[in-house]
Amino acid sequence: MSARPYRVRFAPSPTGYFHVGGARTALYNWILARQHEGTFVLRIEDTDEARNKPEWTEGIISALAWIGVEPGTYEGPHFQSEYAATHLDAARKLFDDGNAYYCDCTQEAVRQRVGPNKGYDGFCRDRQLGPAEGRPLRFKVPQPGSTTVVDLIRGEPVFDHDTIEDFVLLRGNGTVMFLLANVVDDMAMNISHVIRAEEHLPNTPKQQLLWKALGAEPPTWAHVPLLVNEKRQKLSKRRDPVAMEMYRDEGYLADAMKNYLMLLGWNPPGDEEIVPWSLVELSFKLEDVNSSPAFFDVRKLRAFNADYIRKLSVDDFTEACRPWLTGDKAPWSVERFDPAAWERMAPLVQTRVEVLGDVPGMVDFLFDEPTRDDASWAKAMAAPAPALLDDVIDTFEALQPWTADALKAELELIGTKHGLKLGKAQAPVRVAVTGRSVGPPLFEAL
């Protein structure tokens, strides 16, 4: 275990969206830094030109802020590209110390020698080649030997060196590879704990070898379980809904999202799953994180979100809905929105939505022509509905005072006249007014 002051880093690559798995590791790092009064470092892995757009970095920062990691409360953002010179220095030192060598093998030549399923064979290890255009620099993996990775979650997996090829440090064009850059950055930043997804575990022995060859004590590692889809595959942008921005835009509450994310691979003490964030911060321990992958279940997330919405005060709920009612997201024209009507409806809507994005669909009949659900219409308008509706119109037009209780009493009377209980009698009225057969309580809505 490291005796260094606690410094952790979250190092996403700017790819245009913020992955839910990344959000979870960010949270882990963030909590741990706070628990140990250490430092949380945000470093953007931007060495790939194709992934280096300023707005993407902004996206990462704003998504972090959404889940409570506010700019100003952490160190950064740092950019990997800022360390380019340091990367090259490290490569030179590795070469000078005899821990790395240049290689002039073509990929075809290597494949011919070793076959299709094997890595590089170390052909140039002792050829004493110097640097030249087109020659990659390779790390000389100590042979024979083995590396034990001490991992807070995985135990101590051992990797035999003869299964690790002499991997490339510098490309033939002289640019640095991610693996080296990552190690050098972590060293330069004095990172004490590297907490990241399990997919990086197989690279860890290589990185650990690099730390040692560069004369430093490796950090404490922790590889957290992957988040997977229903087919148990790593969540990917292409086939799975993984962008935090998307959940935010659909009306998930940050607190619900955070709570749910923390439950994947870990759970708080006690019987409750929905817990205040303060308890999470207090009781989270890396050692308690499981090692098996977890399915990211949107249905459970929705249930959590619904619960968090219900726990909001009516005022907070009303406020939280604003973007969906009066902003760009509102499906009706803004002038027709009536805040007073919405205020009366809000508590009724609150127990009926799972995400804030569902709210407009619940109250649209107040501010717009209702969109008619044809199936409901056909079902509700069968006889004796038309006759009943005529009576309803006559009665309601004259009704004083116009209150939910009075409306209900009147409809009950009319229903009896047509041989219908209230449950049946309300259906045609509801469909006529809201366009649908389900929705908030009818008489309050009227």
Add this chain to the structure above:
RNA sequence: GGCCCCAUCGUCUAGUGGCCUAGGACACCACCCUCUCAAGGUGGCGGCACGGGUUCGAAUCCCGUUGGGGCUGCCA
């Protein structure tokens, strides 16, 4: 192919050798409540992958099998 990781209800998990006849949550089903739909309440369905050990005793420890996943780039 090689290396590594993983394995408790459908899903997320509790469980660290006796408190386990395996607990909770989501989902699902039923009932109650009810103007629809929700919410709320009550109950139900459902699991230790398999085979060997170790032990008085195993979901828990060991080995193997099977299954799943990740990595295996001059990507990050």
